[in-house]
Amino acid sequence: MxxxxxxxxxxxxxxxxxxxxxxxxxxxxxxxxxxxxxxxxxxxxxxxxxxxxxxxxxxxxxxxxxxxxxxxxxxxxxxxxxxxxxxxxxxxxxxxxxxxxxxxxxxxxxGAIAEFERGLVRERTMAGLAAARVRGAKPGRKSALTAEKLQLVRVLWADPTVPVVHIVKEFRVSRRTLYRELGPRTAHNSDGGCDADS
CATH class of the missing domain: 3.40.50.1390 (Resolvase, N-terminal catalytic domain)
Structure with missing residues (x-):
């Protein structure tokens, strides 16, 4: 039918x-x-x-x-x-x-043409990312923190008495953004225990 x-x-x-x-x-x-x-x-x-x-x-x-x-x-x-x-x-x-x-x-x-095209796109993307890394660029989403804000955050991040929760609220960013920009924070913080990125 x-x-x-x-x-x-x-x-x-x-x-x-x-x-x-x-x-x-x-x-x-x-x-x-x-x-x-x-x-x-x-x-x-x-x-x-x-x-x-x-x-x-x-x-x-x-x-x-x-x-x-x-x-x-x-x-x-x-x-x-x-x-x-x-x-x-x-x-x-x-x-x-x-x-x-x-x-x-x-x-x-x-189907074969579509698969070929998908492979070409993947190769071009990987080559573009590799070239960007060689130039010193950080591929991916742009940071939510400007250079000036990042400087202030670094100061607070280095002070173990400042809770991560306070930094997150003050600068309206996620913990993930902080860890991505600054690395793990291993010192004990006043917002409860060790804040290492584990």
């Missing part, structure tokens, strides 16, 4: 053209699931209902692939879930059909 899926990004857009294309391709109008929501949203009620309705031998029909997935990786994940249910995918615009050997081959190629 064919199950259709149509999506528009906002509530004021219309689904008519997609629905007409799906019914023209033989999909029963009562079997068309719709969403009026951005593809970037993880929760799409219509799509979730369609996925729950899938049975072995069914085919999900979409007007265009971008109506189904918000990215290549998202699309590949959805196709894997569709195939795991024993169903297939057909896109009218791209004339792609995963129930055929050619369609399955194309999707495996898409």
């Amino acid at each position: 064919d199950l259709g899926y149509a999506r528009v990004s906002t509530a004021d857009q219309v689904l008519d053209a997609q629905i007409a294309a799906l019914t023209g391709a033989g999909v029963d109008p009562s079997r068309i699931y719709t969403d009026r929501i951005s593809g970037a949203k993880a929760e799409r009620p219509g799509l979730a209902e369609l996925m729950r309705s899938l049975r072995p031998g069914d085919v999900v029909v979409v007007y265009r692939l971008d109506r189904l997935g918000r990215s290549l990786l998202d699309l590949l994940d959805l196709v894997r879930r569709i195939e795991a249910a024993g169903a297939g995918l057909r896109s009218l615009h791209e004339t792609l059909d995963t129930t055929t050997p050619t369609g399955r081959l194309l999707f495996h190629l898409f």
Whole structure:
């Protein structure tokens, strides 16, 4: 059985053209699931209902692939879930059909390209971080403490009579930020016991 899926990004857009294309391709109008929501949203009620309705031998029909997935990786994940249910995918615009050997081959190629791209991004990120470290930069989130505040905190941090709780409240930072900037504080503090970062 064919199950259709149509999506528009906002509530004021219309689904008519997609629905007409799906019914023209033989999909029963009562079997068309719709969403009026951005593809970037993880929760799409219509799509979730369609996925729950899938049975072995069914085919999900979409007007265009971008109506189904918000990215290549998202699309590949959805196709894997569709195939795991024993169903297939057909896109009218791209004339792609995963129930055929050619369609399955194309999707495996898409998957290989996406994995390759993921690897390139990972390599570029690691190379960028390494280059930043060589230049003396500290990659990551910018410190919540300015240079002036950090100087004051160092003075208080060195005084074991000043509770960490007091420093945290005064400078509106977390203990984690203090430990990251200043290292463990091993002296006993007045806010209760040893404050070592253990």
